[in-house]
Amino acid sequence: MTHEPLDPRQLGAYFVLREAVSLLEHQIEQQLHADGDISYVQFQLLARLHHASEPLTMTQLADGVVYSRSGLTYQAGLLEKAGLVARSRAPEDERATLVSITAEGRALFERVLPGHVELSRRLLFDPLTDDDVRHLGDIMTRVRDNLRAQPPRSAAPRKRRDTT
Template identity: 40%
Template structure:
């Protein structure tokens, strides 16, 4: 067994700063969307991804991969969105094994109403204090992190 590669003081400080910032960022986005649009951030992400898809629809498998949810977590969330009338599910014509999720007109309207407040909150809690150079650095850092995660977790 190899020796543990402990974090040095700077890495530990960076790691904890990342943990607290990411937790507080997620909580802030979720709180704003719950307050202003009556939906959690996870539902907003599903609606947003469907709104950007061709025909505002995609298979549940594609959607799960895109939002990084397990099949059961996505199915539960989409069931709640269906109950709101924001998403509908159907079988793909010619392939009864494949389920397609589609954004409804009501769902698109709910997303369009929620989007301005959400974007403002993202700006407030993330981008407003960063320079353009820092935004680029942040993107490059998380591109590297995602690349590593995508190659180590089998996604």
């Protein structure tokens, strides 16, 4: 593992990426809140459940949306309270919690999706050529795969609190 500083080109690319992602996330959060009174994390959870052929475990959801276990539990609780998802114990493993999307959750997801697609297209894809989109997909796939080669967050041991 090298501890050399990033060269100016790498540092510039890093900051441009972080700024672009932050600006995009901010606009998307505003759209989702306006159209459905949900956060982006809640949208991601509904999207994963909407496209799943069966209920997903909390661990599958946490790994899929890259969110902490406690944060996901809180978000799933909010969605359940709003009637958008249902949680139940897994029959084959009583320690696992299954999450499924309700009819109300599907309806909300389908209501906010067109605005999400339009905004994503306008902010991210309209300034790019088809070649740019292909290159961006290739680059970000390599970055994602490198990051995903690490054990998922759900596999990390929980930190013990010092009670002394």
